[in-house]
Amino acid sequence: MIGCPLCLLSALVFVGAPSGFGQSNTVALASPDQQIVLRFTVKPRQSDSATNNLQDGQLVYSLAYRGKEAFESSALSLELENQPPLGSEVHIASAHSDTGMDAYKLVAGKTSSVHDSYNAVTLELKEGADPGRTFEIEARAYNSGIAFRYHVPEQAGLSRYKLVQEDTEFRPVMDASAWALRLPNYQSGYESEYVPQVLSALSNQGGVSSYILNGSSMLMEMPGVAWAAVGEADLEGNAAMYLENPTGNWTGHFLVSKISPPMDGKGPAVDASLPHDSAWRIILLGDTPGKLVESNLFTDLNPPNRITDTSWIIPGKASWNWWNGDLGPDGKSAYTTKNMEYYVDFAAASGFPYMMLDAGWSGSDITKLRGNVDVPELVQYAAQKHVKIWIWLYSKAVAAQMQEAFPLYEKWGVAGVKIDFILRNDQAGIQWYYNVAKLAAEHHLMVDFHGATQPWGIQRTYPNVLNYEAVLGLENNKAGRRDGPLNRVTFPFTRMLSGPMDYTPGGFDNVTPQAFVARDQAPMVMGTRAQQLALYVVFEEPLAMVSDVPSAYAGQPEFQFIKEVPTTWDETRVLDGLPGEYVTIARRQGKDWYLGSLTNWTPRELHVPLNFLGTGRYKAELYEDAADADHEPKHVTMRQQTVQSGDTLTLRLASGGGCAIRFVPLP
The missing domain is CATH 2.70.98.10 (Beta-galactosidase; Chain A, domain 5)
Structure with missing residues (x-):
């Protein structure tokens, strides 16, 4: 005081x-x-x-x-x-x-x-x-x-x-x-x-x-x-x-x-x-609604950091086997140690620090190996590629066994735990979140809470808590039509107010609503590919999934943006937007700025002042909806131009579209 x-x-x-x-x-x-x-x-x-x-x-x-x-x-x-x-x-x-x-x-x-x-x-x-x-x-x-x-x-x-x-x-x-x-x-x-x-x-x-x-x-x-x-x-x-x-x-x-x-x-x-x-x-x-998004009150009002050494807590992107249906390099589904190595190799080649191993490796006993994936073996394989492994856990098993399991995972070399189906936030449930975060920190484990309540700022007190789900994410493409551009331009002003969310972006089979078919393996995504790129800037996700099968990104030059975009930021500016309509957010890490812009199903022409940039000139690397993206949503136009603070960029977003930009200072 x-x-x-x-x-x-x-x-x-x-x-x-x-x-x-x-x-x-x-x-x-x-x-x-x-x-x-x-x-x-x-x-x-x-x-x-x-x-x-x-x-x-x-x-x-x-x-x-x-x-x-x-x-x-x-x-x-x-x-x-x-x-x-x-x-x-x-x-x-x-x-x-x-x-x-x-x-x-x-x-x-x-x-x-x-x-x-x-x-x-x-x-x-x-x-x-x-x-x-x-x-x-x-x-x-x-x-x-x-x-x-x-x-x-x-x-x-x-x-x-x-x-x-x-x-x-x-x-x-x-x-x-x-x-x-x-x-x-x-x-x-x-x-x-x-x-x-x-x-x-x-x-x-x-x-x-x-x-x-x-x-x-x-x-x-x-x-x-x-x-x-x-x-x-x-x-x-x-x-x-x-x-x-x-x-x-x-x-x-x-x-x-x-x-x-x-x-x-x-x-x-x-x-x-x-x-x-x-x-x-x-x-x-x-x-404006964007001013609310910029506020830090949710972390301001939480107790200070209780973890003395945070050097091991490293945000970043992860390859992920579950969303696309465990597809291997042959296009067939296989939940095996060998197939999970395919996802490790992809993470290593892309410069991602993590691979997320999802449900299926364990049974009700999370201290012993079950299923077809040998976690210690996978961790050792990944370590040789400078990649670390996160593992999925069922919350009731964690409640029963975390005192034995967390030290074991530390011994194996696991980076973090994704704990799912919590589905409670009564007093005992909330205390459980704190107990998990504290014990995980003692064993150098990061945490991603799934099937969870909305965040309330615990990540300030226990910064090893990187993500919460609590959002209608991309997984809904596997079974129905609930995910789409309308939700994506609403969540920044609603769900994201209280903190980070694990939406799991990065789907590259982009289709129109007319062509969309829900399917469990190789799911489709409504809206444009440029919109999927922009989600990595618009959504706050310190642990960001790269959700599609590795082969979906092969030979796609726009994948470069996903490889380069950070997952945590020094500064955030909400430039414009209305819930359910559109949103444009700029975020800075170091001297580089990144911009993401999304629209609902209405095509838009947006005029974006670049007053957030620092002094000097910047190289703007733009990933935009192609001219035919309304009916060919996979098509992305990549271009560069020189800009500076005071300039205004004109962004043309297709129906269900978006734009992602990286701004790099010029010497």
Whole structure:
């Protein structure tokens, strides 16, 4: 924390009685740039006519962006087991302000170095009547959004934190347009579409009261006010938050938090000793959806790195046997050690550091070899080619055997573990993520969580966690038509807000929707090949799969872009875009810049200013949709031109198309 008297005066405002901080007061917290103002107040329920003093009331917050109200009075309350609601009958007893700076390095992500300043306030809330409990709200205002969390101290009459439900409300000032991830229940892999609709559509289906469970983060647009997203960070010791419109009628347009219950259905959602901190509740704000993508709040609000030596944590690309159906050099499927060597050879020839060995090598016992692939033998073979092996694991087997398995994998020389079908984010499930990350780090194993909940910033605390899935990825081409350009231009503004995602790009059998056929082996991909190239820039994937069979890339000159593009970045700029329509993102590693641009099924001509470039001239290496890519989506045009900051590039994207560019400084 950094003290700054002038900053504190501009950051914190009290409205009401000058002492006692009674419930008639408002505490206002402004972001460092003064564009965001968060206000806390108490809405009184009764008035004592004898003393003319207001009694305790409901704690609420509101939020303004650039002088316009964005979120109106939204309640803050906790339902504790065998207790009255905590927050519904309180007053503000005190408020303490501060300023701070989140300054840290990230091993992998959208940026390598973060410097985010914030203003902060801690409110002490007390009940004036029995049972006389107390709690705190810790809040921060950054230039890209706000965050707050509940802190419940140890106190008389409250021996443990037993949370039945958290009743945090999020009330936009209008029936906001939202991109909702509808989920069937609390046990899913977060693999579905983000459906555009207004918030009231989540409460009334066909004139019938409806209560729809939605994953967070949720993107919202309030036209004329702001773009916003509601999410969470730092889940350690807690359970994940879902969002629901609780009104059940066509007039309601707000959300309330729903905390993931225990998977066995027994006990409170969170059971912990006191004192206890909830997860951070985040509201990102910006004038464009791209500004939300650039924010670092999800990692800002997590504990610092707990791994002293991170030199062994190396992001990169991996060849992969599963997506294309284990096809070998003869075009036939074979899950054998010899065939997996084919994928190792491809990784080595392409300069990729990894090969991902997917499901099938082990049975229920993950400490002994099963199937037809000898993992130690494959690891030794790969080591001779300067390639390392990741291995797929079933989450229940990991839960039962990781104490024995992880040291064994370290002995074998395995680089990382891809853990699948987790499908839970209750308190015990979230703790399991931390246990896995910690034990894996002790044995120099990187982690890729699949069948998982959305990220919440744990990669800052345990940077060996490179990837999460939690996305409707390219694998859906194997069985149906759910993957396509529409999702690909939506995910950057929705799923990617909270962190990296293992979408698995790189399919080279690119076809039109009319020619598409779902198939398990050698799957097709709707949209253009240039779009597949651009995904390596647009999507944040520190461990990026190169998904197709090696033979698919042979003799294809545009494969050069996949070989060269990095998987982690020093800087990220979202240049333009709208969810479901198009997106253009530029990312820098060192002195080189990379640009990816995607469109949905609508062809577009985009004019992209190159103001993000540094001084001097750059060689731009462009991989574009060919003139006939609308009906021949495999066709890519490659060209070069000299550019500099201040220039504007014109990009012509075909239907389902894209463009990938590398900018290299010229001497």
